Amino acid sequence: MDYLLLQLLNGVQLGLLMFLLAAGLTLTFGIMDLVNLAHGSLYMMGAYFAWTLIGWTDSFVAGAVLALPATFLLGLVVEALVMRRLYARDHLDQVLATFGLILFFNELVRALWGPAGKSIAVPAFLTHTVEILPGVPYPAYRFAIIVVGALVAVLLAWLVARTRLGMLIRAGASNRRMIGALGVDIELLFTLVFGLGAAFAGLAGLMAAPLSSVKIGMGDDILIVAFVIIVIGGIGSIKGAFVAAMVVGQIDIVGRAFLPDVLKAFLSASAASAAAPAISQVLVYLVMAGVLVWRPTGLFGQRT
Amino acid sequence: MTKALRTPRGLITAILLLLLAVLPLLTQALDQRYLLSIGTRIVIWSIAAISLNMILGYGGLVSFGHAAFFGTGGYAVGILAANGITSGWIQWPVAILAGALWATVIGALSLRTRGLYFIMITLAFAQLVYYVGAGLEAYGGDDGLNITRSRFGGMIDLRDKAAFYWLCFILLCATLWFCGRMANSRFGLVLRGAKANDLRMTALGFPVFRYRLAAFVIAGAFGSLSGILLANEGAYISPAMMSWVKSGDLIVIVVLGGMGTLFGPIYGTIAFFVLEETLKPLLDLGHRGWGEYWQIVFGPMLVLIALYARGGLDSLLGRRHG
Numbered sequence: 260m261d262y263l264l265l266q267l268l269n270g271v272q273l274g275l276l277m278f279l280l281a282a283g284l285t286l287t288f289g290i291m292d293l294v295n296l297a298h299g300s301l302y303m304m305g306a307y308f309a310w311t312l313i314g315w316t317d318s319f320v321a322g323a324v325l326a327l328p329a330t331f332l333l334g335l336v337v338e339a340l341v342m343r344r345l346y347a348r349d350h351l352d353q354v355l356a357t358f359g360l361i362l363f364f365n366e367l368v369r370a371l372w373g374p375a376g377k378s379i380a381v382p383a384f385l386t387h388t389v390e391i392l393p394g395v396p397y398p399a400y401r402f403a404i405i406v407v408g409a410l411v412a413v414l415l416a417w418l419v420a421r422t423r424l425g426m427l428i429r430a431g432a433s434n435r436r437m438i439g440a441l442g443v444d445i446e447l448l449f450t451l452v453f454g455l456g457a458a459f460a461g462l463a464g465l466m467a468a469p470l471s472s473v474k475i476g477m478g479d480d481i482l483i484v485a486f487v488i489i490v491i492g493g494i495g496s497i498k499g500a501f502v503a504a505m506v507v508g509q510i511d512i513v514g515r516a517f518l519p520d521v522l523k524a525f526l527s528a529s530a531a532s533a534a535a536p537a538i539s540q541v542l543v544y545l546v547m548a549g550v551l552v553w554r555p556t557g558l559f560g561q562r563t
Numbered sequence: 564m565t566k567a568l569r570t571p572r573g574l575i576t577a578i579l580l581l582l583l584a585v586l587p588l589l590t591q592a593l594d595q596r597y598l599l600s601i602g603t604r605i606v607i608w609s610i611a612a613i614s615l616n617m618i619l620g621y622g623g624l625v626s627f628g629h630a631a632f633f634g635t636g637g638y639a640v641g642i643l644a645a646n647g648i649t650s651g652w653i654q655w656p657v658a659i660l661a662g663a664l665w666a667t668v669i670g671a672l673s674l675r676t677r678g679l680y681f682i683m684i685t686l687a688f689a690q691l692v693y694y695v696g697a698g699l700e701a702y703g704g705d706d707g708l709n710i711t712r713s714r715f716g717g718m719i720d721l722r723d724k725a726a727f728y729w730l731c732f733i734l735l736c737a738t739l740w741f742c743g744r745m746a747n748s749r750f751g752l753v754l755r756g757a758k759a760n761d762l763r764m765t766a767l768g769f770p771v772f773r774y775r776l777a778a779f780v781i782a783g784a785f786g787s788l789s790g791i792l793l794a795n796e797g798a799y800i801s802p803a804m805m806s807w808v809k810s811g812d813l814i815v816i817v818v819l820g821g822m823g824t825l826f827g828p829i830y831g832t833i834a835f836f837v838l839e840e841t842l843k844p845l846l847d848l849g850h851r852g853w854g855e856y857w858q859i860v861f862g863p864m865l866v867l868i869a870l871y872a873r874g875g876l877d878s879l880l881g882r883r884h885g
Contacts, residue, residue, distance in 0.1 A: 288679065294679055294682065296811075341866055344870055345869075345870075348869070348870075350625060350678060350679055350682060351619075351625050351814075351818065352869040352870070352873070353869075354625065354627065354682065354811075354814065355814065355815060355818055355865055355868065355869035356865065356866040356869035356870065358811045358814070358815065358865060359861070359862040359863060359864065359865025359866040359868075359869070360862060360866060361862070362858040362861060362862035362865070363858065363859055363862030363863055363866075364862075365858065366856045366857075366858040366859040366862065367859055369855075369856065370856045370859065479807075479808075483686060483687075483690055483807060486683050486686070486687075487683070487687055490679075490680060490683045490684070490687075494679060494680070529700070530700045530701070534698045534700060536698075537694045537695065537697050537698025538698060540690070540691075540694040541691050541694050541695060541698075544687045544688065544690055544691040544694075545691070547684070547687050548672055548684065548687065548688070551672070551675070551676055551680060551684055552672055552675065555675050555676045555677075555680065556680065557680075
């Protein structure tokens with residue numbers, strides 16, 4: 260029972276990380292109609308910035324806090340140099356150009372930081388465990404991710420639903436030209452939203468770093484999962500991205516935590532532990548295929 | 564025929580094909596075996612790019628999962644070989660059928676969606692195949708598997724590099740011939756019409772979905788053929804041959820060469836491999852060791868191509884008529 264609870268929490272933690280990544284993606288697609296494959300590169304750059312800044316400041320919190328504006332600025336630069344020219348183009352051009360950006364960023368990181376992966380240590384004040392229920396310890400760092408992720412999700416929901424910026428974002432998603440005609444500086448809005456998405460991706464990258472490692476291409480595989488999430492949730496929908504991220508997080512963790520034991524019933528132990536992660540990945544894609552067959556524009560997507 | 568040779572496009576294409584046809588003789592004369600292995604990969608990738616061009620270029624369907632067919636072809640050959648069935652007469656038809664079947668399944672599901680959803684669902688299905696390959700512990704899992712090359716009962720020995728190259732080249736010519744016939748047939752015209760305006764084609768009474776599905780299946784079968792060749796080229800299969808980056812590379816090749824043109828995919832493949840092989844030494848000239856980072860230059864080149872060079876290399880050869 261406790262084990263089940265812990266795994267559920269791990270699923271929530273993974274889901275929140277992926278939500279941070281998916282939120283920026285779904286915003287840029289919903290508002291700018293932009294397919295940004297390079298979003299995963301911003302996730303990676305967030306982690307590398309954090310690694311360097313933590314080294315300089317000798318403090319996890321300071322490094323992490325400084326890495327956010329760094330990724331935000333990087334997002335602004337990428338938007339101004341490349342993305343801005345892509346908004347009006349068709350999806351194929353966007354796929355091609357942002358695919359080029361992925362190659363560029365991966366090699367840039369290899370050239371600047373070297374080919375070996377880096378590791379960020381869990382900060383000392385979060386190495387202990389917290390008791391989420393009496394007698395059920397849970398790693399404090401993972402718990403902190405859940406707290407930060409939930410806070411950001413709430414903040415984002417508030418931003419989109421309750422503020423003037425959020426109103427413009429929603430208006431931009433439903434009719435870009437009209438709000439431009441009403442005198443809103445649409446270019447500035449696009450730049451801001453892109454930078455915001457970049458900062459969220461960077462936050463996800465640097466928070467995930469102590470759990471695995473900071474390495475080249477770390478954003479590529481998770482980016483595809485983030486795309487799966489926004490497609491399941493319905494492109495452009497923050498709520499959809501949140502629900503889908505939670506579902507995908509649970510599938511992934513359940514697959515890793517429980518499938519090996521189930522598979523061992525009829526496979527050898529080594530074959531079971533090799534097949535389980537693969538099967539849980541496959542499950543995620545099957546869920547997406549199922550959702551799209553049932554609703555071709557995702558759970559919360561706009562009907563066309 | 565002679566008339567086609569008088570245009571720059573016809574002339575350059577003829578020279579390229581002639582060069583490809585005699586490549587093993589050239590590399591033998593120059594004693595450059597490495598060039599022949601690049602040439603073999605160029606020919607195999609050309610077949611894959613032509614098959615992607617059938618749906619991407621002529622059909623306007625941005626499939627981001629075409630490398631999965633490298634996998635269906637390669638793994639069908641590899642799994643059969645690992646189980647003692649080494650005859651190419653059995654392996655190759657089974658592998659092509661596997662590709663066509665898989666294309667039928669994913670095509671039937673993906674073609675219900677549009678736009679970004681289509682791009683992503685094809686990518687997701689390719690990832691699915693990738694993870695199935697990585698999870699097949701009995702066939703190497705993540706590490707891949709060395710296989711024995713297909714046997715054709717003494718007719719041709721695929722271990723002979725030159726013979727294998729010519730086999731690939733003949734198959735490339737057959738693929739080109741098929742694609743050319745298809746593009747100009749009634750079937751191809753419906754497909755191209757649906758790319759320009761699918762509502763109008765539907766209104767005219769054409770079952771667009773079925774035409775697209777048929778094109779998807781044909782592309783899958785030819786994609787699988789290139790997978791068979793790729794597995795036999797290295798005598799090795801691994802999930803890496805169907806990673807999503809390879810799907811991206813194939814899209815790059817098709818766009819680079821010129822979408823919806825018969826020879827564009829071949830120009831694109833040659834340009835892609837030549838760029839890879841020349842950027843490295845060029846950067847090394849600037850500073851020793853920089854060659855390793857050739858993609859720092861190649862990445863922004865893709866951005867520029869996407870922004871400013873939509874017609875691809877084919878459009879450099881002058882306007883097309885018709």
